Amino acid sequence: MASLQEVARRAKVSIATVSRVLNKSDKVVAGTRAAVERALRELDYRPSRVARRLRKKDGRAHLVGLIIPDIQNPFYAELARGMEDAAYASEYALLLCNSDENIEKERFYLGVMQAESVDGIVLPPLSETDAAVEEVMATGMPVVCVDRSLSRARTDLVEVDNYRGAYEAVTHLLDKGHRRIGLIEGRSQVSTNRERRRGYADALAAAGLGSREELIRAGDFRQESGRLLAGELLDMKRPPTALFVLNNLMTVGALAAIHQRQLRVPQDIAVVGFDDLPWAESLDPPLTVVRQPAYDVGRQAMELLLRRIMEAGRPPVTVRLLPQLIARRST
Amino acid sequence: MASLQEVARRAKVSIATVSRVLNKSDKVVAGTRAAVERALRELDYRPSRVARRLRKKDGRAHLVGLIIPDIQNPFYAELARGMEDAAYASEYALLLCNSDENIEKERFYLGVMQAESVDGIVLPPLSETDAAVEEVMATGMPVVCVDRSLSRARTDLVEVDNYRGAYEAVTHLLDKGHRRIGLIEGRSQVSTNRERRRGYADALAAAGLGSREELIRAGDFRQESGRLLAGELLDMKRPPTALFVLNNLMTVGALAAIHQRQLRVPQDIAVVGFDDLPWAESLDPPLTVVRQPAYDVGRQAMELLLRRIMEAGRPPVTVRLLPQLIARRST
DNA sequence: TAAATTGCTGTAAACGATTACAAGAACGTT
DNA sequence: AACGTTCTTGTAATCGTTTACAGCAATTTA
Numbered sequence: 001m002a003s004l005q006e007v008a009r010r011a012k013v014s015i016a017t018v019s020r021v022l023n024k025s026d027k028v029v030a031g032t033r034a035a036v037e038r039a040l041r042e043l044d045y046r047p048s049r050v051a052r053r054l055r056k057k058d059g060r061a062h063l064v065g066l067i068i069p070d071i072q073n074p075f076y077a078e079l080a081r082g083m084e085d086a087a088y089a090s091e092y093a094l095l096l097c098n099s100d101e102n103i104e105k106e107r108f109y110l111g112v113m114q115a116e117s118v119d120g121i122v123l124p125p126l127s128e129t130d131a132a133v134e135e136v137m138a139t140g141m142p143v144v145c146v147d148r149s150l151s152r153a154r155t156d157l158v159e160v161d162n163y164r165g166a167y168e169a170v171t172h173l174l175d176k177g178h179r180r181i182g183l184i185e186g187r188s189q190v191s192t193n194r195e196r197r198r199g200y201a202d203a204l205a206a207a208g209l210g211s212r213e214e215l216i217r218a219g220d221f222r223q224e225s226g227r228l229l230a231g232e233l234l235d236m237k238r239p240p241t242a243l244f245v246l247n248n249l250m251t252v253g254a255l256a257a258i259h260q261r262q263l264r265v266p267q268d269i270a271v272v273g274f275d276d277l278p279w280a281e282s283l284d285p286p287l288t289v290v291r292q293p294a295y296d297v298g299r300q301a302m303e304l305l306l307r308r309i310m311e312a313g314r315p316p317v318t319v320r321l322l323p324q325l326i327a328r329r330s331t
Numbered sequence: 332m333a334s335l336q337e338v339a340r341r342a343k344v345s346i347a348t349v350s351r352v353l354n355k356s357d358k359v360v361a362g363t364r365a366a367v368e369r370a371l372r373e374l375d376y377r378p379s380r381v382a383r384r385l386r387k388k389d390g391r392a393h394l395v396g397l398i399i400p401d402i403q404n405p406f407y408a409e410l411a412r413g414m415e416d417a418a419y420a421s422e423y424a425l426l427l428c429n430s431d432e433n434i435e436k437e438r439f440y441l442g443v444m445q446a447e448s449v450d451g452i453v454l455p456p457l458s459e460t461d462a463a464v465e466e467v468m469a470t471g472m473p474v475v476c477v478d479r480s481l482s483r484a485r486t487d488l489v490e491v492d493n494y495r496g497a498y499e500a501v502t503h504l505l506d507k508g509h510r511r512i513g514l515i516e517g518r519s520q521v522s523t524n525r526e527r528r529r530g531y532a533d534a535l536a537a538a539g540l541g542s543r544e545e546l547i548r549a550g551d552f553r554q555e556s557g558r559l560l561a562g563e564l565l566d567m568k569r570p571p572t573a574l575f576v577l578n579n580l581m582t583v584g585a586l587a588a589i590h591q592r593q594l595r596v597p598q599d600i601a602v603v604g605f606d607d608l609p610w611a612e613s614l615d616p617p618l619t620v621v622r623q624p625a626y627d628v629g630r631q632a633m634e635l636l637l638r639r640i641m642e643a644g645r646p647p648v649t650v651r652l653l654p655q656l657i658a659r660r661s662t
Numbered sequence: 663t664a665a666a667t668t669g670c671t672g673t674a675a676a677c678g679a680t681t682a683c684a685a686g687a688a689c690g691t692t
Numbered sequence: 693a694a695c696g697t698t699c700t701t702g703t704a705a706t707c708g709t710t711t712a713c714a715g716c717a718a719t720t721t722a
Contacts, residue, residue, distance in 0.1 A: 663722100664721100664722090665720100665721080665722080666719100666720080666721070666722090667718100667719080667720065667721080668717100668718080668719070668720085669716100669717090669718080669719090670715105670716090670717085670718100671714100671715085671716085671717105672713105672714085672715080672716095673712105673713085673714075673715095674711100674712095674713090674714100675710100675711090675712085675713100676709100676710085676711085676712095677708105677709085677710090678707105679706100679707090680705100680706085680707090681704100681705090681706090682703105682704095682705085682706100683702100683703085683704090683705100684701100684702085684703075684704100685700105685701085685702080685703090686699105686700090686701085686702095687698100687699085687700080687701100688697100688698085688699080688700100689696100689697080689698075689699090690695100690696085690697075690698095691694100691695085691696080691697095692693100692694090692695085692696100
C-alpha cells in the first residue's frame with residue numbers, strides 16, 4: 001500500500017502538501033494540485049484509516065460500533081440493516097458485534113470498540129442497569145441506546161412503545177373472548193420485557209381480570225425456551241386458551257410446542273407474538289403479531305449518533321416509535 | 332484513556348519497559364514488573380488497538396473482516412455466528428459488513444477493511460469473477476472464500492457440496508413421482524447457484540428427462556423474487572407439480588405465492604428449498620429442505636483464515652462440507 | 663583486577679497520517 | 693526601494709505503540 005511518503009516523493013512535494021490536497025482544506029495552487037493528484041492516481045493511494053484515527057480525535061474516524069444481543073434474531077438483523085444503510089449513506093463503516101446476551105462478551109466488545117477508537121456506539125443494553133455500558137459512557141464515548149433503555153444513565157434512545165404494543169395485543173385477545181391468557185416473557189432485566197409485561201397486566205386489569213402467576217413463564221428470548229415454556233403451559237391441567245409471547249424467537253418455539261401436541265391454532269390455542277417475521281404470513285397459521293419498526297429504529301439510532309458525535313454537549317433525546325398490531329390468523 | 336506514557340510516569344520507568352511487561356516478551360526483573368503492573372491496574376490501562384496496529388505488521392491486529400451479501404438471510408446470520416464464535420475464542424474481533432449483493436458496497440467495504448489493516452477477510456464473492464476481491468488478494472491480504480468460490484483465483488475455500496444437495500433434492504422429488512419440476516434459481520453469476528442448477532439438470536437427465544427452459548426462472552435470491560417467479564410458474568397453462576427453489580428467502584416467497592393462490596402443499600404443488608430455516612418446522616406445511624451446515628462453514632473459515640494469517644505461504648485448501656436433505660411435509 | 667559477558671532498562675526511531683508554525687516568494691503599498 | 697501582506701509550501705511535532713540499539717551495572721572469566 002502506497003503511503004503519503006511515496007506519493008510525496010513521486011509528486012516532488014512534501015507530505016504536508018499531499019495531505020492538504022487530500023483534505024481539500026487549505027489552498028494548494030493548481031499546478032501542484034494536479035501533480036499530486038496524478039501521483040495519487042498512479043500509485044492508487046488509499047489513506048490508512050488506522051494512522052488517521054490515531055492522529056485525529058473525536059468523530060473523524062468514520063467508524064461506529066453496533067453491539068447486538070443476537071444476530072440470528074430477525075428483529076436485530078433488520079435493525080442492523082437500518083443502521084447499516086444510514087451509516088453507509090454517511091460513509092461510516094460499522095463494527096458489528098454479537099453479544100449473545102452475554103455480559104462478558106458485551107464487555108469484551110465494548111473494550112474492543114474503545115480500543116479501536118470508534119466514534120460512537122449503538123446498542124441495546126443487556127439490562128436496565130448495565131454497568132459496562134455506563135462505564136463506557138463515563139469516558140465520554142457517544143452512546144445511543146436502541147430498543148432497550150438504561151434506568152440510571154440518561155442517553156439518546158430510540159425505542160418502541162412496548163407498553164402500548166402489549167396492551168393492544170392483549171386487548172385483541174380479550175376481544176376474541178379469551179380470559180385465560182398465558183404469558184411467555186424473556187429476560188426480566190431488560191426494559192422492553194418489563195414494559196410489555198406491564199402492558200399485559202394493565203390490559204387484563206382494565207378488563208377486570210387479575211394476572212395469574214401460574215400463567216406466566218419467564219425464559220431467555222431464545223427459541224428453545226419458548227418451546228419449553230409453551231409446553232409447560234399447554235400441559236397444565238387447565239391450560240390457557242391463548243398465548244402472548246414476548247419475542248419472535250420464543251414465539252416460533254411456542255409454535256413448535258403447539259404443533260408437537262397436534263393442537264389447532266387458533267381453535268385450541270390462540271397465539272400472538274411480539275415482533276413480526278418476514279415469513280409470518282407463511283407460518284401455520286399466519287401469525288398475529290405486534291410489529292416493531294426495527295429498520296427505522298436502526299436508522300434513527302444512527303442519525304442520533306451522528307448528531308451526538310458532532311455536538312457532544314446536546315441534551316439526550318428519546319425517539320419513541322409506534323408498534324403495530326397485525327392480526328393474521330393465529331387469533 | 333490512560334496511555335503508555337502515563338503508566339510509565341506513574342511506575343517511574345520508561346515506556347519501553349511498560350510495553351515489555353505488557354507483551355510478556357522480554358525479561359523484566361520482578362520488582363519493576365510489579366511496579367508496572369500496579370500502575371497498569373491503578374490507571375486501568377487499555378492499549379490502543381489503533382496505535383498497536385499502526386506499528387505492527389501482519390496478523391497482530393486481532394481484527395478480521397467478514398462481508399456478507401445479506402445480513403437478513405438466516406443462512407448468513409448462522410454463518411456469521413459460527414465465524415464470530417471462532418473469532419471470539421481466539422480473541423479476534425469481527426468487522427462485519429453487509430454488501431447487499433451490491434458490487435459497489437462490496438468495493439467500499441473491501442476498501443475500508445484494507446484501510447483498517449484487518450488481518451484477513453472472509454467473504455462469499457459476489458460472482459465467480461469478482462475483480463474487487465481479486466485485487467485485494469493481489470495486495471497480499473489473506474482472504475478466505477466461504478460458500479461461493481472464485482473461478483480464476485486460488486483461495487482457501489469452505490464450501491458445501493451444492494451439486495450433491497441439489498441432485499438429492501431433485502431425486503427425492505422424482506421418487507415422489509414428479510416429472511414437471513420447476514426451478515427457481517438466484518443470481519446465475521454465483522458459483523453455488525450454478526452448481527445447484529447443474530445438480531438439478533443432472534438429476535433430471537439421470538431419470539431420462541431433459542430440463543425444460545420454460546420451467547426455469549432466474550431471480551436474485553430475495554424473498555420478493557421468489558414470490559414473483561413462483562407466481563409465474565404457478566400461473567402457467569400447464570404448471571409444474573413441484574418447485575425446487577435455490578435459496579431460503581426465495582422459498583419463503585414461493586410459499587407466499589402458493590398460499591395466495593390457495594393451493595395445497597404438497598398435493599397441488601410440492602416444494603423443496605435450499606437452506607434450512609430455524610422455523611422450517613413451523614411453516615405451513617413443514618418444509619422439506621436441503622440443509623447446509625452454515626455454522627460450521629463460518630467456524631472453519633475462521634480457522635482457515637487464522638492459519639493463513641500465521642503462515643502466508645501455505646497452499647490454499649478447500650474444505651467441502653456435506654449438505655443434508657431433510658424431508659418434512661412439503662413433498 | 664581488568665576484561666568479557668550477561669541482564670535489565672532507557673533512548674529514539676519507526677508506523678502513516680494531520681497540522682501548527684516557519685519560511686520564502688510574489689504581490690501591493692507608500 | 694523598503695516594507696507589509698498574502699499565498700503557497702515545507703519542517704517538524706504529534707498521536708500511542710513496538711522494538712532495535714545503546715548503555716550501564718552486576719556478574720563471570722582470565
